[in-house]
Amino acid sequence: MKTFTLGNSDQQVLELIPDKRIKLVSVGSNQVCVSRIGKKFYAFQKLCPHRMASLNEGFVTNFEEVVCPLHQYRFDLNTGEVRAGSCESLLVYKAELTSSGLLIQLPQ
Numbered sequence: 001m002k003t004f005t006l007g008n009s010d011q012q013v014l015e016l017i018p019d020k021r022i023k024l025v026s027v028g029s030n031q032v033c034v035s036r037i038g039k040k041f042y043a044f045q046k047l048c049p050h051r052m053a054s055l056n057e058g059f060v061t062n063f064e065e066v067v068c069p070l071h072q073y074r075f076d077l078n079t080g081e082v083r084a085g086s087c088e089s090l091l092v093y094k095a096e097l098t099s100s101g102l103l104i105q106l107p108q
């Protein structure tokens with residue numbers, strides 16, 4: 001695992017990523033989607049595992065799911081499990097808000 005830090009402070013990260021919006025961010029050589037509900041953050045792969053739609057154009061529900069914009073499949077933001085639809089699980093990454101920014105752990 002490799003840990004990347006987004007932003008310089010918790011406040012900056014909260015401003016950068018509005019509640020329940022999905023932002024595409026570059027971490028190292030990867031692009032990942034980042035979202036949050038309140039102060040709980042989620043990071044996940046950019047492309048939907050079904051037909052590769054860009055999940056940053058989807059939306060996040062109050063049930064900790066991301067909904068794909070193309071066929072509306074739903075994925076659990078904590079586990080990546082498919083909650084509606086039939087395809088592989090979404091890759092999700094650990095994301096933790098700290099006083100020095102958002103820590104995102106990606107596989108090497």
Ligand code: FES
Nearest residue numbers: 048050051068071
């Ligand atoms: S491309 Fe995402 S549900 Fe089909």
